[in-house]
Structure formats: C-alpha cells, structure tokens
Amino acid sequence: MTKIKLAALDVDGTLVRRDLSLSPAVIRAVESLPDAGIIVSIVTGRSMGELIDFRRSFPWIRYFVVSNGATGFDAKTNTAFYEKHLPLSIARAIEPEARKYSVMTEVYADGTSYVNRDCWEHTERYTAEFLHHPSLAEGRVPVKNVGDLLARRESDIEKLYVSFENLSDLPRLRAFCEGFPVDLVTSIHDGLEINQKGVEKGTGLAALCDYLGISLDETAAVGDGEADIAMLRRAGLSIAMENALDIVKQSATLVAPSNDNDGAVWAIQQILLAE
Numbered sequence: 043m044t045k046i047k048l049a050a051l052d053v054d055g056t057l058v059r060r061d062l063s064l065s066p067a068v069i070r071a072v073e074s075l076p077d078a079g080i081i082v083s084i085v086t087g088r089s090m091g092e093l094i095d096f097r098r099s100f101p102w103i104r105y106f107v108v109s110n111g112a113t114g115f116d117a118k119t120n121t122a123f124y125e126k127h128l129p130l131s132i133a134r135a136i137e138p139e140a141r142k143y144s145v146m147t148e149v150y151a152d153g154t155s156y157v158n159r160d161c162w163e164h165t166e167r168y169t170a171e172f173l174h175h176p177s178l179a180e181g182r183v184p185v186k187n188v189g190d191l192l193a194r195r196e197s198d199i200e201k202l203y204v205s206f207e208n209l210s211d212l213p214r215l216r217a218f219c220e221g222f223p224v225d226l227v228t229s230i231h232d233g234l235e236i237n238q239k240g241v242e243k244g245t246g247l248a249a250l251c252d253y254l255g256i257s258l259d260e261t262a263a264v265g266d267g268e269a270d271i272a273m274l275r276r277a278g279l280s281i282a283m284e285n286a287l288d289i290v291k292q293s294a295t296l297v298a299p300s301n302d303n304d305g306a307v308w309a310i311q312q313i314l315l316a317e
Contacts (some may be wrong), residue, residue, distance in 0.1 A: 044259045046280055047317045049075050050107070050247050052265035052273075053086045053096060055230050056283055061303050062175045064099055070099060071310040078314055083096060083107060083250055084244050088233060088271055089200065090156035092181030093145055094165040105254075109200035110227065110237050110269050111246030114253065124249035125294070126150075127198035128238045129254070133224050133283050134192050136202060136236060139218050141189065141316040144207035146170060149188045159184040168205035170231065202236040203229070227269045237267065244272030262313040264306060266290060278317050 051057055051072070053174050058064055075082050083105040084093065090108055092280065097103065106115040107124075114124030133149070146161035146168045162184040165171050185191050192199075207210050212234055217228055223239035243265070245288075253257055263270070263277035266286040274280035274293045281296035283305050291297050296312055299305035 044257075046262045046279060046313050047209075047256050048081045048241075048251065048254065048262070048276065049313050050083050050085045050250070050261055050263040050273060052263075052267070052270050053084060053088060053093070055266035055301050056264055056270075057301070057306050058096075059099050062172065062177050065098070065304050067304045068306045069099055071219070071307040074314065075310060077184065080284055080313065081105065081254065081256075083247075084245060085250075085263070085265075085273055087176075087203075087229060087267070089150050089155055089181050090152055091278055092178050094180045095107060095177040097172075105250055107243065107246035107250055109226075110235055111241045111243045111249075112150070112200035112237055114246060114249050116253075123253045124246065125239045126245070127200055128202065128224070128236065128241075128282075129179060129198050130192065130195055132224060132238075133199050133202055135222065136219055137192055139187050139204075140204050140215055143215060144168075145209040145211070145215075146205040147188055148182075148197055148205075149191060150203060151195070151197075152199045155181055156183050156185050156188055156202070158188055159186060163204075167207050168207045170233075172231065174208070198238075200292040201241075204234045204236070206232065206234075227267075228265045229269065242272040243269055244276040247264075247273050247276060256315040264309045264313075266301065279313065281312060283309075 085107040149156040170199045178303040225237045259278040264281045266283035278296040282291045284300040298309040
C-alpha cells in the first residue's frame with residue numbers, strides 16, 4: 043500500500059460519540075497523525091460555524107472540507123480553496139416545496155446555518171434537539187424566515203438541510219428534489235441534505251488533494267454516514283465505523299469499532315501502520 047500522506051476524518055458518528063463528546067483517547071490519536079508526518083483534514087457535513095467548538099480541541103488543524111464537499115477551507119490563510127455551491131435558483135425552488143410539509147429547513151451559507159426562529163425554538167418536533175448541543179449551537183443563526191433570506195440573497199449557498207417531523211415526508215420531498223441537478227443524501231439524523239450536482243465528500247477530498255499536490259492513493263478516509271461513501275470509495279485506504287450502515291461498510295477497506303467505543307483510535311492506528 044502507498045504510504046499515507048493525508049487523513050480525511052469525518053466528525054459526527056466517527057470522531058465524536060453519540061452524545062457529541064470527544065474522548066481524550068480520540069484527541070490523542072488525531073494528534074499522533076501530524077507527529078507521523080500525516081496531514082489531517084476534517085471532511086464533514088457541518089459548516090465551519092458548527093466546528094467552532096470542535097476546533098478548540100484541534101486548533102492546529104488547517105484543512106477543512108465542509109457542507110459535504112461544497113467548500114474547501116484553509117484555516118491558516120482564512121480562504122476557501124474550493125467552492126461548488128448550490129445555485130440560488132434551485133434553493134429558491136426547493137424551499138417553498140419543503141414548506142408544504144412539517145419541516146425545519148436550514149440554509150447553509152456564509153460559514154453558518156440559517157434557520158427559522160420558530161423552528162429553532164421547537165427542534166424537538168423534528169428530532170433535532172441535538173443541534174442545541176454546545177458543540178453545535180454556535181453554528182446556527184435564527185432568522186424570521188429562511189425563504190425571505192433566500193429571496194434577498196445575491197450569492198449561492200452551500201447546501202440545504204431539511205429535518206422532518208414525519209419521516210414519511212422525506213421520500214416525497216426527495217422525489218421533488220430529484221427533478222433538479224442536485225446531489226441528495228440522508229444524514230445519520232434522518233435529515234435530507236441537498237447539494238449542487240456533483241458535490242459530495244469524494245469531490246471535496248479530490249479538490250483538497252489537488253490543492254496539496256497529493257494523489258488520492260496517498261489518502262486515508264474514515265467515516266460512517268451515507269455522505270461518506272463517495273469519500274471512502276476514492277481514498278487509498280478507507281475505514282468505516284461499526285455504527286455505519288451496511289452500505290457504508292461495504293464501501294470501505296476496513297471496519298473500525300463504533301464511535302461510542304473510540305473506534306477512531308483503532309482507525310488511526312491502521313493509518314499509521316499503512317505502508
């Protein structure tokens with residue numbers, strides 16, 4: 043196997059436990075990667091705002107691919123090295139359709155997530171109480187109406203994220219979205235993530251490799267969700283978590299213990315051992 047130069051790590055369901063905590067063992071394991079000459083990147087569905095608390099544990103991490111591959115960000119230069127955002131025209135067409143259901147629609151843009159204030163105050167309706175966790179809440183900006191926000195905007199957005207009160211509505215909205223040039227995945231929290239066509243973690247990882255001058259064969263990827271499949275399939279070494287869906291595990295080279303059992307520590311050990 044080619045020596046690994048870049049480790050692409052997912053956050054939710056991978057580095058953090060179900061309660062969104064980071065264990066000291068996982069922190070130490072991630073810190074061991076640069077000591078071995080391996081660059082660390084975070085590849086996640088979160089926005090940069092949702093990573094504010096996470097980055098306090100890893101202030102040295104420089105490279106981020108966020109919103110499922112919509113933006114690549116270099117924290118040292120404070121600039122985006124890659125952007126492929128959802129056109130406003132598509133977001134403006136989908137948001138009113140989503141409004142026909144009992145949903146909470148989030149607009150990922152400007153490094154944060156905009157959400158209707160009345161929905162934010164009742165996230166339990168959409169099984170999204172976890173968003174109020176201290177590690178995530180800083181990444182939310184409640185507004186009166188995200189539809190009005192989209193109408194006023196002049197620039198494209200990273201993605202839409204829709205949480206449902208009734209999961210039976212998810213396939214209905216998904217079917218509507220399939221009429222547009224978009225990429226769709228269902229998150230580990232049963233939310234519908236809507237990105238521009240061709241935007242997923244795999245393309246985001248490839249863009250980061252181009253930025254760093256590293257081949258995909260020299261990368262290792264660790265993840266657990268549907269959104270991680272494309273990244274796992276493109277990396278030279280791919281590791282899925284035991285808590286992942288079967289389709290995710292089938293897309294990986296190895297399967298690590300679950301995130302609640304610090305499986306990321308085992309995964310990082312395999313990356314360090316790769317030759």
